[in-house]
Amino acid sequence: MQLTQHQIDYCMECGVCTGSCPVSRNWSEFSPRQIIKRTCIENPEEVTKRRELWQCLSCGRCYSRCPVEIDFPEFNRQQRVAARLQGNLPQESHHGVMQTISLLQTAKLTQSRTAWARDAGKFSDKGDYFYFVGCLPYFEVTFRYLNLSPLTSAKSVLKILNKMGIEPVISNEERCCGHDALWSGDEEKFEKLAKLNMEVIAASGAKTVIFSCPEGYFTFKNNYAKLFGNLPFEVVYLTEFLAKEWNNANFTFSGNGSSSVTFHDPCRLGRLSGLYESPRKLLANLPETKLVEMERSLINAQCCGTSAWMECSSCSKSTQVERINEARDTGAGTLITACPKCQIHLTCAQQGTDLNLPVKDIFTYLAERIKLD
Amino acid sequence: MRLLGIDERRLRLKWVSASEGALFAAEIQSYVELLKELGDNPLSDAHLCQMNPMMRSEMQKEEPAGA
Numbered sequence A: 001m002q003l004t005q006h007q008i009d010y011c012m013e014c015g016v017c018t019g020s021c022p023v024s025r026n027w028s029e030f031s032p033r034q035i036i037k038r039t040c041i042e043n044p045e046e047v048t049k050r051r052e053l054w055q056c057l058s059c060g061r062c063y064s065r066c067p068v069e070i071d072f073p074e075f076n077r078q079q080r081v082a083a084r085l086q087g088n089l090p091q092e093s094h095h096g097v098m099q100t101i102s103l104l105q106t107a108k109l110t111q112s113r114t115a116w117a118r119d120a121g122k123f124s125d126k127g128d129y130f131y132f133v134g135c136l137p138y139f140e141v142t143f144r145y146l147n148l149s150p151l152t153s154a155k156s157v158l159k160i161l162n163k164m165g166i167e168p169v170i171s172n173e174e175r176c177c178g179h180d181a182l183w184s185g186d187e188e189k190f191e192k193l194a195k196l197n198m199e200v201i202a203a204s205g206a207k208t209v210i211f212s213c214p215e216g217y218f219t220f221k222n223n224y225a226k227l228f229g230n231l232p233f234e235v236v237y238l239t240e241f242l243a244k245e246w247n248n249a250n251f252t253f254s255g256n257g258s259s260s261v262t263f264h265d266p267c268r269l270g271r272l273s274g275l276y277e278s279p280r281k282l283l284a285n286l287p288e289t290k291l292v293e294m295e296r297s298l299i300n301a302q303c304c305g306t307s308a309w310m311e312c313s314s315c316s317k318s319t320q321v322e323r324i325n326e327a328r329d330t331g332a333g334t335l336i337t338a339c340p341k342c343q344i345h346l347t348c349a350q351q352g353t354d355l356n357l358p359v360k361d362i363f364t365y366l367a368e369r370i371k372l373d
Numbered sequence B: 001m002r003l004l005g006i007d008e009r010r011l012r013l014k015w016v017s018a019s020e021g022a023l024f025a026a027e028i029q030s031y032v033e034l035l036k037e038l039g040d041n042p043l044s045d046a047h048l049c050q051m052n053p054m055m056r057s058e059m060q061k062e063e064p065a066g067a
């Protein structure tokens, strides 16, 4: 991202970005304002040697508040591409297992990633709707130690879609969407994965691709569209789709005792895609469920503290614990989110602490309340 | 590996003590035979992608085919 002269002139003054940044809040030496300043005046080679450019969460809070609309996360992402070429690489979390899994998916192989769907419901090879499952089958094995089952979310999605009379395409050929590769500055890997996904979707004949992961949704909507031009299919996030189809679906519900919940806006869904209403509408449609808002929600929501499976740190943990405490302060019994990674991060942060707030994904929560048989 | 669609027999872990030379040789031989039977490594077109770019350019110099 090239800054315009107007942006360069205006910037370096207000510091709203640094004041809004969850990383700066924990590490005063991290400052998006100063990174921009240095990039404008220092030798670019020096800037891309610094480790700090891996610490941004690309949560977009700074961007949403910057008076001259400097898209810092995108600006920083491009610095990362240059940094990688110089051998300045991020610290990968979980020993790089997620990076390796997505790397292996760039090869021409047929995965075996749909076994879960055979028991959960009906799906097909071709059709109008493609359900982009994303990394959930891999999260299922990687995050067992958190007692989480990310595939329960995928199963819930399939059951809800089946209930609406939709048998979506689910494919063994689907690849990682490439979001993390892109934000780690590895554009080559991103493009390889993106091309493979475009081929898979084209072969399915789908006109609509449904996402239950905000990162996949955001990446298709923005980065795939940038790479391939207008996409030959519609990209929808499942909460939008359900909110639109809700009245036709004639769902009936079963009650549940504890029903006060709070909703955590994932950055890619809220601030970066502007989708705030539909998840709230779905929760409001559930009888006996009361949604209470956290102090910082919607455009001010706080990031879940880690991004692209890298640079997980004490800063991530305190950001997460802060968020959990904010959720607890609402008095809600469950924290609901619409992103599998938020769920993983916010659950992980509670390990070994006296915090014990269940974090659920919205589709599992809906599937528990909607009568499916 | 199962999820990724990679034949699990490609990964083999065996403990062989220093005194068991014959066992070591037999193990390697049968492994090589198996790998020949399984054919090309399905990941051969993936493996250079994410490597540190400096290391990668070195490797490409040595192995122009990218094998």
Ligand code: SF4
Residues within 6 Å of the ligand: A010, A011, A012, A013, A014, A015, A016, A017, A018, A032, A033, A036, A062, A065, A066, A067, A068, A069, A070
């Ligand atoms: S908020 Fe925008 S204008 Fe203000 S210092 Fe940050 S980048 Fe510059």
Ligand code: SF4
Residues within 6 Å of the ligand: A017, A020, A021, A022, A023, A024, A032, A055, A056, A057, A058, A059, A060, A061, A062, A063, A072, A073
């Ligand atoms: S995108 Fe988020 S983490 Fe990155 S600099 Fe902006 S506010 Fe900080």
